[in-house]
Amino acid sequence: MTLMLPLLLGLLLAGIALLIFLKIKGKNIPTAIIFLLGFMTLCFTGVYSFLNKTEDYNAYQRLQWKPLNPAQIAPLVEQGYTVFVDVDADWCLPCRANKANVTHREKVVIALEADNIVLMKGNWSEPNAMIENYVGMEGGMGTPFNKVYGPSHPQGIVLPVELTINAVFQALAAAK
Numbered sequence: 001m002t003l004m005l006p007l008l009l010g011l012l013l014a015g016i017a018l019l020i021f022l023k024i025k026g027k028n029i030p031t032a033i034i035f036l037l038g039f040m041t042l043c044f045t046g047v048y049s050f051l052n053k054t055e056d057y058n059a060y061q062r063l064q065w066k067p068l069n070p071a072q073i074a075p076l077v078e079q080g081y082t083v084f085v086d087v088d089a090d091w092c093l094p095c096r097a098n099k100a101n102v103t104h105r106e107k108v109v110i111a112l113e114a115d116n117i118v119l120m121k122g123n124w125s126e127p128n129a130m131i132e133n134y135v136g137m138e139g140g141m142g143t144p145f146n147k148v149y150g151p152s153h154p155q156g157i158v159l160p161v162e163l164t165i166n167a168v169f170q171a172l173a174a175a176k
Contacts, residue, residue, distance in 0.1 A: 005048045012041045060104035063112060068122035070134045073149055073156075076118050082150040082175045084112060087122035087135055088143050094161060095144040102163040111172060150175025 016037050023029045065086075073083050086103065088095035102108055112119060122131040124143050135145050139158060146159040148171040157171045 005044065009041060009044055009048065012037060012044065016041065055106045057104070057106075059106040059109040060099070063109060063119055065119045065121040068120045068131060068134065070130070070137075073120070074154065077149050077151060077154045080151055081116055081118050082114075082148065082172060083118045083120060084172070085120045085122065085145075085147045085149070085156075087124055087131060087140070087145040089123065090125040092124075092143040098144050098146075098163040102165050102168060105165060108165055108168055111169065116176075117172070148172060148175045152176055 016034060019029050019034050019037070023031070023034070068085060068087065073085070076083050088098070103112075111117075122128070122134065122145075124131045124135075135142065138145070138147060138156065140147075144161060144163070146163060146168075147156040148159065148168075149156040150172075153175045157175060159167050159171055
């Protein structure tokens with residue numbers, strides 16, 4: 001099964017090469033057939049490259065989130081920890097996009113699993129005065145809200161509303 005798609009791609013490419021060779025030699029082969037086979041090859045290549053990704057899409061399940069407790073952030077940072085805070089809500093579409101595109105990605109999960117990183121999650125799906133006060137005091141406007149604290153940045157680094165993998169990596173590196 002794993003070799004079927006590459007084999008099919010190889011046969012299509014060989015067939016296209018043969019048809020082009022025969023057309024050059026004067027055979028009456030419609031150019032549309034060559035383009036159609038080329039398009040099919042492109043489509044199969046796209047499917048193969050998507051299916052062949054080796055990323056673990058369930059890696060995020062390994063993350064150990066603690067409930068958001070703003071009073072614990074400063075003592076953890078003083079002990080040398082980096083604290084990654086994620087405030088989201090179940091109904092928040094940008095929050096879901098951030099999860100799918102960034103915090104649930106395997107390379108981000110691997111970075112967040114480091115021994116010196118503490119993960120804190122604030123679920124603001126229901127009204128919560130503590131989360132509301134925290135986000136307001138930290139300069140946030142609502143969900144999603146992400147901030148990274150660390151020994152180099154005890155006041156924290158606010159991440160963009162639309163997270164990027166690069167922004168998370170830069171904040172984690174800067175906060176060390």
